[in-house]
Amino acid sequence: MEMSSKLLEKAVSEMAHLPGIGRRTALRLVLHLLRQPQGQTESLADALLEFRTQIRQCKECHNISDAACCEICSSPKRDRSMVCVVEDIRDVMAIENTGHYRGLYHVLGGKISPMEGMGPHDLTIGSLVSKVKEGEIRELIFALSATMEGDTTNFYIYRQLEGLPVKLSTIARGIPVGDELEYADEVTLGRSIVQRIPFEGSLKG
């Protein structure tokens, strides 16, 4: 779509660089801003700029953070002997929202995927292994996605940690709460039978 205004054209092109936003959607968003008070556009621009320029990576867990050390790692209320290994910061948010976990996290920054050119050295595995070697961590919970890449990454870390006195676990895979059995995929259903848990355990959480 050709635009007569260069200002509009530029705003739409920049907006359309965002993933999942085409030129038509970008145009709709930009014209929406035009109908709103100027302050809204200013707040949006400021918030994006501040976020992008001031956000840091927590030196402990590699989560994003406003300070050198993130709120979770610096909280005295968290259990420092337990570390949950996740792919990215969205996983941290998802687990935090459950309210069921009080330990710390370690954000890998992705998973091993030769197809996407991601090797172990592109991830924060080295710093995880050093942290475990310090000896404070008693349990490491793998919470990567249940894909081949996720399993490969789990296994790679497992090999790096062999011989160290740390308990390893993974989050439970199974039928989601509320789902009907007949619609579950075979692999998940199969695993949920093989990895069944004592009935009393199912009453927790």
Add this chain to the structure above:
Amino acid sequence: MEMSSKLLEKAVSEMAHLPGIGRRTALRLVLHLLRQPQGQTESLADALLEFRTQIRQCKECHNISDAACCEICSSPKRDRSMVCVVEDIRDVMAIENTGHYRGLYHVLGGKISPMEGMGPHDLTIGSLVSKVKEGEIRELIFALSATMEGDTTNFYIYRQLEGLPVKLSTIARGIPVGDELEYADEVTLGRSIVQRIPFEGSLKG
């Protein structure tokens, strides 16, 4: 979704003010910016700010414009005796993209809609009538949407112009090119029979 970083929280909230963008999508977009060079966020913020603060309304046609008078109104190549009346600036772009129109436009800024509290005085009808009274315009083409509000607006303008020496027309309504008759709605199909055109006319355009 609770976020540990205030910078992230602010960026996501601002992004989620845009129509059709929920907090989850906003988070995805903001985290995407984090993975891109800082320059991309800077260009986006600048483009939005520049657009919002510098864009103007063309004093002739009320289209958005970088200058006091838009490119279309100030172009010597356009036919100044023909004015196409549209609801908003997106309609101007849509018609411009067809490449079939070389006249000028008049952007109403909406249509008469008592339900949405839009009366004739909220639109640029007054300035359209004055322009017609100046006598340079020979034909006015109504290109509003074919809804009750669109028809009401057409009729209101028609009454305002009664007695003035200007030809009025509306864009053709009918079966879209490439559509199968059996799937067309009855109203459109009915109109397309009543308002049929000479066969030679259908070979144009």
